[in-house]
Amino acid sequence: MEKVKITEVGPRDGLQNEKTILSTQDKFEFVKRLVESGTKHIELTSFVRKDRIPQMGDAIELSTLVLPKFASDVEFSCLTPNTKGYEAAKQAGFKEVAVFTATSESFTRKNINMTVLESFTSFQPIFDQAKQDGIKVRGYISTVIACPYEGKIAPEKTLEVALRLLDAGAYEISLGETIGVAVPDEIEKLLEVLLKKIPISYLNCHFHDTYGMAIANTKQALSMGIRSFDSSAGGLGGCPYAKGAAGNVATEDLVYFLTREGYDTGIQLDSLVRVSQFMETKLDRQFSSRTFIAKKNAS
């Protein structure tokens, strides 16, 4: 069976968008259970200012607990918005970090208070240092397809940003369909433009399920050769642009889809469902992943 890489973004992208702030011990338990269910790639945390994003305030403590225990079996990454964050991540033992930009000036301005160009200037020292340190850097591009402030985004704009990240030294580009409005035809057009200039093994898709299109978009990307996807357990995180709506595609839906289509994700679905049940209890809320609900109620 052909392998598909799934990067579990629940501990970072998921928990950052939850109201409840989990204890470091609960986060550790979450990661431990993810590892036990077969997860091999985990975005663990973000090295940001605690006063800005309190959900990620324990980045150092969490990494110090998790990495020595699991880093031999699992690839962990973290967000490093600046060189200070990068140094902390390196100190904690990460072998992979991630930087974050977007296709849209308005979005980049609102999220990291920079222009897209400034974001590259700011990331270059991270890329340079990481190269020396033998640490991989992943480049996130938010708002491919559409931006909550600027509307539709041309594929050429995403291509331009992706090429800059690759030139800077990114080993993988995560294409973030941040607001979850895309349909498969749009994913096809975007990938057609990107694939003229970028080898497919550099590309990852990060879909949100806001309008219920994430699995159809995954099918489209898969049929064009993409073998790397982001998701969060149970759909953890939700959507900051439409209150109560779905955010990240749920790992359960993705694993169900990929496994039934004949791909090997390495993740045990029933075990993952129990991880998300644990998280429902800890966050005192109910997840909306279809596969999670069907499996939970069948057990």
Added chain:
Amino acid sequence: MEKVKITEVGPRDGLQNEKTILSTQDKFEFVKRLVESGTKHIELTSFVRKDRIPQMGDAIELSTLVLPKFASDVEFSCLTPNTKGYEAAKQAGFKEVAVFTATSESFTRKNINMTVLESFTSFQPIFDQAKQDGIKVRGYISTVIACPYEGKIAPEKTLEVALRLLDAGAYEISLGETIGVAVPDEIEKLLEVLLKKIPISYLNCHFHDTYGMAIANTKQALSMGIRSFDSSAGGLGGCPYAKGAAGNVATEDLVYFLTREGYDTGIQLDSLVRVSQFMETKLDRQFSSRTFIAKKNAS
């Protein structure tokens, strides 16, 4: 823009699987609002014994209210499990009825207490009479792909049942993926087998979203030429085989997907969202359609 036919099954397939029994007046209001939102094909009710399915106990009263008012603009259909039901439907003024069978003996036995063969014997008088009366008959096939009791179903079994229904006189076959477990590859294999013997214009797809695969399956069927789909407003109905899980694919998700892919469904999405909001109030429950939730919370 190419047209796609959507048959709204909320008033029958949806409400039959809801605990709350709506008044005839509320059902009338539901249908009125569906019509106002651009719906052109509605499965209105089922002519069954009231003691068996109390949700459909007002079939005659509802039809008598609805048909004279809306039948000039909208095609209404109803389920007629036997000749008694057929005569009542004809009397009420239906120009289209539907009969119901399945690919699986266990499912047919549990649902209509017949073998698959007996179901055909029982339907033949309906087909014969409908032909004389100039009334169209639609054939539902449940449990294509998989059965809750028998597991995986071979495409050839579905083909056999579909051919019998067409021989009997069905103008359209609704392929019911009753338990919502299918993935696009399975839909592709099923349609490949069917399309060798059946012109595509005779086929409709009826997907359930139990595992979140319905839109991906719709994309697959659409790419193979299917232009007729069933759905229910808000995802009304739920799944009788997994408590709390999703049932019929929501019309909102289907309309969002089709419209954004460039097809004309005739249905106004924002207006339909208000219809489902009305139904949430009447049924005192929350729908799980992703598009419905995103649109509702954005408004």
